[in-house]
Amino acid sequence: MSENNMLLEAYKETNYQVTSHGKRNVDILKEALKTIDGQQDSDMYGEGKIIEDFQDKMAAYLGKESAIFFPSGTMAQQIALRIWCDQKGIKKVAYHPLCHLEIHEEDGLKELHQIEPILLADKNTIITLDDVMNLNEEISCLLLELPQREIGGQLPDYETIESISIYCRKKGIKLHLDGARLFEILPYYEKSAVEVCALFDSVYVSFYKGIGGVAGAILAGDKSFTDESKIWKRRHGGDLISLYPYIISGDYYFEQRINKMEQYYEGAKELAALYNQCTDVSTVPIQPVSNMFHVHFQWPKEKVEPILVDIYRESGIGLTGHLREVSEKECYFEVSIGDQYNEVPKDQLNAAFQHLNEKLSGVIK
Template sequence: MTDNELLARCHTVFPGHRARRPAEMFAAMAGWCEEHGIEHDVYGSGELIERFQDKIAKLLGFEAAVFCVSGTMTQVTALRLACQDRGRPLVALHPTSHIFVHERSNYQLLGHFSALAVGDRNLPWTADDLRSVPDRLGAVGLEIPMREIGGQLSTWNELEAIKAHCHERGAHLHMDGARLWEAQAGYGKSAAEIAAGFDSVYVSLYKGVGGLGGAMLAGSREFVARASEWMKRQGGNVIHRSPYVVAAAMQFDERLAAMPAYFERTRFFYDALAAHPGIRVNPAAPQANMLHLHLLVSRERALAIRNRLAEEHGIWLFNRAATGVLPDTSYVEIYVGDNMLAMSYQQIRNALALLSQALAQ
C-alpha cells in the first residue's frame, strides 16, 4: 500500500490542512468563479489577477506585486536583478536556505549569482552573522520563518538590526516569505511590519494558503516590472494564471484569519509533548505554527511506526521523516493547520501517547 493510500484511510491526520481531491477542489473553484463572475486572465492581464496582486502588495506594504509560477523562479530572479543593480554578484544566505537545500544549485548552474553560506545552520541569523562578512554583498536573502530549523525566527531586535545593517551596507534585502503569514502570530506583528525595511518579498500561494501552486513577488513598481519581464524570459509566461490565483484567492482571507488559531493550537501541542520526554522538540518554544520532533529511532523505524499507527489506529502522525545527525535518530516536521485545529485536545494527547509507546518498544 502506498503512503497516499494509507493516508486516505486515516480518520485522524496531524499535519497541515485537509487535502481536497481534485474533483472537490475544482468544484469549489468553479462555484467561486460563478459567484464572483471570474474570467480568465490572458498572459497575466485581467481583473482577478491584477486585484489579487494589488492586495498582496498592500498587505506587505509595497508598491507592486506580480504572480510567478514558482517560488524557485521568483527568488533567484529577484536576487540576480538585485546583484546586477549593485554590480556585486555575491548573495549571503543562511546554510538552510531553500536555495541551497531544495533548488538543485540553480543559482550556480544558471549563472544567476554567487552565494555565500553565512551563520550557524542550527540557529537563526543575528546581525553579527552578517557583520562578520567582509565582502561587499549585492544581496542578502532571509527566510522568515526558517523551516529547516523548526520554524525559528530571528528575534525582533535582531531582525531590525539586520535590516539596518543591509541598508547601511547598500545590500538588497530579500525575504523568502514562503511562510510569512505564519510568522505574524509568532512576532505579534503584521506582515507589513515584518516586511518593512526589506527591498523585496516572495510569498507562496499554496503552502499555508492551500492553493494549487504559484507565488508572488512584491517590491518597488520598477523592480517588480523588471522581474516580471525576466520571469517571462525564463518560461514563466503561461497564458492563464487564473487556476492558481482562484485556488489561492478563494480561501486566502479565511486562511490568514485562522493563523492565530493555528499558533495557539501549536502552543497546546508543544505543551502536550512535555509528557513524552522521548520526543525532543525544536524550537524550544513555538515561534510559528510549525515544530520539528526529534526521535530516538532511525528514519526507517520512524516511518514504520507511522505506517503501523495508520493501519491499526487510523492516525497519520507525520508525512516525511529525515535522518538525524546522531546514529539511529530522525526528525519529522509538523505543520499545524486545519487538521489539528479540528481535533480535540484529548485526541491529540491520545495520539501522542500511542507514538510515545511505539517509540519506546
C-alpha cells in the same frame, strides 16, 4: 511493502490526521471556482483584471508599492536576486546554508544567473546581526528566510531583524525576504505584514503553504523593481497564457485562512507540548514560533515506523506519513498545522500520545 510505505498507507487510513489542511486534490480548485462567474475573462500573458486586482490587493496587504504574481517562488526569488545583483554590479548574495535556493533548486541561481552565494551562519542556527557584520565579501543582497524551515521553522527575535535591516541600508545591501511562510509568523511577532515587510526591499510570499492554494507566489517591492521583474518573468517562461487557476485559488484560500494563523500557531504549541512529554522525543524549536516545527526521535527510523503504525491503527489518528533519517540513532519529521488539527477530538489525541509514550518507554532501543 517497505516499512516507509506501510507508514504512509497507515497514515492515509486514519480517521483523523493532525497536520495540514487535508488532501491536495482537484477539489481544492473546484471549491475555489464555485465562487467565480464562469463568464469572467481570464488573464492573458500577465495582463487582465483578474491578475491585476490580485496583485494590487497583495501589494496593499504587504505594504509595498507594487506586486507581481509568479507561477512559482523558485522563479520569483531567483529573479529578485538577479535584479539586485545587476543594479549593484556585484554578482554575490548571502543567505543561510539551508536556504531553498541552495538545497532545492539544482543550483539555478548559479547556473542560470552566474550569481555566487555566500553562506552565512552554521546550518543549525539562524542568521544573526554579527554574521552579517562579519561578512568578508561585498554582496548585493542578503536573503532572510522567515521562518527558517529546514531547522524547524526557527526565527530571530524582531529586534534582530530590525538591526539587520538598518545595517543593510547603511551599507547599501538590499534585503530580500523569503516569506514563503510569512503569514504564519505574524502571530508570534504580533506584527502586521506591512510592519515586517517594511524592513525589506523585496518580499516573496507563497500561496500553497499555509494558505493552501494550488500554486503560485507574489513578488513585491517598489514599482521599478517589479517592472523589471515582469521582464525577467517573461524571460523565464513565467507568463503562461493564463494563470487564473492559481490566482483564483490563492485569493479564495487567502480569504478563508489569513485570519486563522493565530489558531494554527496555538495548535502547533499545543501539539509540540504533547510530543515533548514523550520519552526520547523533542521538538525543534521546543516551543514553536509559527504553525510548524520538527519532531525528533532519539530512536532509529526502522524502530519508530512500526510504533507509529501501531498507534495509527489503535487510535485512528495519524501524526505523519514520512520519517527522515538523521543518523543511525535518530530520525525526524516536519509538522505544519492547518485546518485539520481542530477536527481531531482532543480526548482521542491525548490517548494516542499516552499510547505513544507507553510504547517508547517500554521498548528497548
